[in-house]
Amino acid sequence: MKILEMLSWTQLNRMIIGSVLINVFLAAYISWPFVDSSLTHRDVIPITLHGEINRNNFEQFLTDMDFNNASAIFNEVNNALKQKNADINPIGVSYFPAYIPEGTMLYHSNGDGKVPTSFEWMAMDYEFSYNFAHMFRKGGRHHGPPGHPPKGKWPGGPGGKKHGPGKGPGKGPGMGPGSGNFVSSLLTFQTVAPLDKLIYLGGASAAKTRTGEMDTQFLMTNLESYDDYDERIGAQLICDWGKKNGGLDGVIRLEIGFEIILCDFQSDKLELVQNLRLTNVTDIINFPEEEPEEEPEEEKEEEKEGKEHAEAEPESNKDEPNSKSKRALEGLPKERSAIVDVYEAMSGYEHYKAGSRHYDDENRILIDFTKFVTVLNRTYVNPDPYLRRIHNISSEERTEIQSDIASMLSTANDPYKGTNWRLVTLDIENKFGPILMLMSQSLSLYNYSLTQDPAGDAYTIDSLGRNLTTYTYNFVRRYTDGSYSHDLAYQWKDAKKMAVWDWAHPRQKIISRSDFLIWDAITHVQESIIEVVFSCFEVGRQILDNLYVSADVEVPSDQQITALYEKITFLLEQLNWSSFYQCKKTCAWNEMCFIPTWGPAPLGWGDATIGKEMVNGIPRIKKECECISYETILRMN
Template structure:
């Protein structure tokens, strides 16, 4: 599925990339990715890198605006739950976690016209709606006590070329979680959020054009829309699941659903075992561009949307993604580990900033600020305002990086903008707490805390929402479509299996009970939009 790229195509890609860099990166003329946009959206790009292929941060920043060419290495195991032992013909879904696929290993009843084959809802998986009456062209309904289906285990027989769509892109919501797929990649502004079958069909058409095998998305767990099961996968087994009246059946739905959520929670900090390798140096983000990402919902300014963009703008970004994918596949050079850079920055500051923001002790703040900044300061220097030290602070974790691509240059600018924001705030705090020895102590503490609180509000790091250790019968529960209440998004907490069930009001909607084709899904969305 991924033939060698010709020398002519490589030359075209090099020319296109150079042209993009020269014409758009710093140019006021025309529309394109540029350094000013990358700097302006620095914290958002920083978070996209830091949260990539990490369930927790991606759930909090669920309206992803970035795409990463990636490889699933040869030998990686993937899982598929279905109602048949047969290998799918055409595209279908693969899960990275066993519990995720198990939830779809069930009898599905008769096939539907243009079905939403993977609604992604745990309740849909466990309690599917009754199928329409059978006819001569359809299979009969699932009989009583029918087998739950089959669990397929596949192994990558070669490196699989995929595109990772960040955020919670498998969440079928009207909140913007599918914007990058529908508006950017598919140029479709009218598709129902629940019509995942049509969405996958159009994405796989794009995959064929871009010489790719599929797309990685996230819901409770990461999944792959895999476009051709006969190419690149080796079937290891297709075992039948137990019948519903057999002892082996997972008959406690609460626990089964809880364990799916727990499996997802085990990937809060990454997919692990090098199962996905992202090409950070080929990342393309809407945040690179001077486009309007304002959410039309004034209550959610924190969630970017693509609804205000033009078709022309989206066409330019889509072409950038395609060129980036083809370049990534052709070069296979080691990308800059930009996520590693963000990790170093986050681990340096993530615990210390809340410590400063919460204390009322000037001694604590003074010691924390000196501990953070002394590494950058040469006290023999006499420059006004520690300008040289500030610059060292800004560049410190960027020093090991070597910019190779246009995307590297944009990412570098975004991270530099973020570290500039951090270092400016810290040196301003130092000025108040350390340098002004005559300042009123309480006023100085209040001013310093306000600076750090404002900084944290700008950075919005997911680490500040983590629960800490939970008991064995609990998980740190964050809203992951279709689960989660409002408080689970803003304040994740340790919950046991009985508390997790029935929580869904954050996502504003429930899966439609009979959303079986484009028309019924659209009708459902129209009704829900009126209600909202």
């Protein structure tokens, strides 16, 4: 008060006016859209970090982002922590700050039952670790998942030094046949504090290939060449780097189910719950020890003839008592082993089944999108998720990526402080995926009738008009404000704008560049979707107006309809959503709809060829998927 008394009214007025002007200037600076659309996402500063983006003004904040970049960022977010999506789009180019809550169970198996003293692999599902522990059977039999790719070469690589797995989640030492004396242990851990400094790597990031799936890890190692990289070297370098740059709990990757390269098993965030020594596979079912497998020999001609003669005998002769006695003496060991073969195949199937539980979500892992780091929108990346590579980006770009990751690790990840953008993209896919597919099918049928059956009436212009409006009418009506009926152009513009905002708006205030980048990309994609939906409705409405109201209404030309079909086809190809990949039939209870994977697997390295097709020399997952069971694994092995 004494200070105020000493100031004249003139001085006070000047101070108040100055303060007001400063606040006005700051408010204008904060709210004005200074985003330069030509800049990369690292340079774009979302000055509206305090919730100023709203339904009325959001369009002025959008950058001029290329649609390839927008759809790629949308898919990186949408595919995160979804096994089906990640395998369909196997090469990820982003780093997600991840978080595993307190109380989560994690699994590891090995051959000595000891808790690792350094980094090692962990699985989110016990079936993962259990299957990689293998069924080491007496007699030397082993039919578990392969430890090495075909011909000893890692897929995508030129051979030479192996780009191999080292130890994996629950993998015992070595992947080959075990001896009868080998014992596996399954260790169960529980988090007693959140693992809040994890990095999740998108795509099939544990595929152990050289075709791009491992590029995000390679960039973190500072190695110059893949020839110097393998699993253990990479894990060691990443954990060492993370320790020096803010601390790193580990790296989450996808194989069949999700695994963690845990940097420190001695962490006070983790406690051992159980150290289980697995029983011998024959002991638990009270079978005697298996006999050693004999190497197959070439049959002599007379033995072959004798076997053919025996197979030609009537069934009645085969069931005589002497035959049964002979079977009891000679056949039972093989039949017992065949039964255990089924159990082993079932172990592989249960591993697949555990992974399928996370086709659409791994909800035990959370993501802090406010610190999301991606190579997208800062340098060219191939839009094809089977062909993109980032291992050879410039040294400046690599340094920039590493700097952003170090910044990510400087604070604990907090998945609750920002928008969960995965829920936003999931809602968009679930809502618009079926609509887009139905409109595409309608346009495709009409185009087919034009070119293949021009004289027929199987799919008429009337059918097209009815279908296009049926699939879009209620959606368009929901966003069309009758108050603007006097200005149809504005009414249409307002409807589209609200339809974009309704589905793409941030659920919480945008608080970081990463937040802004994701919102920007999702909004661009949603704009494209809404434009197609409204265009299809408009075409259908014009057709019906011509047929049922007035012939004076101009009908869209076949060229316009074809152009619309091409537009929606391009959009569907860019989106490449996992919901477009489905089994043709409902799988039985003992089956699962199978999405192929890309690394070591019960059905062979990269699941061999089941569910894949070659397109221009690149194996890709088919949109028509297959049902498999344990019998599929038994046949393949």
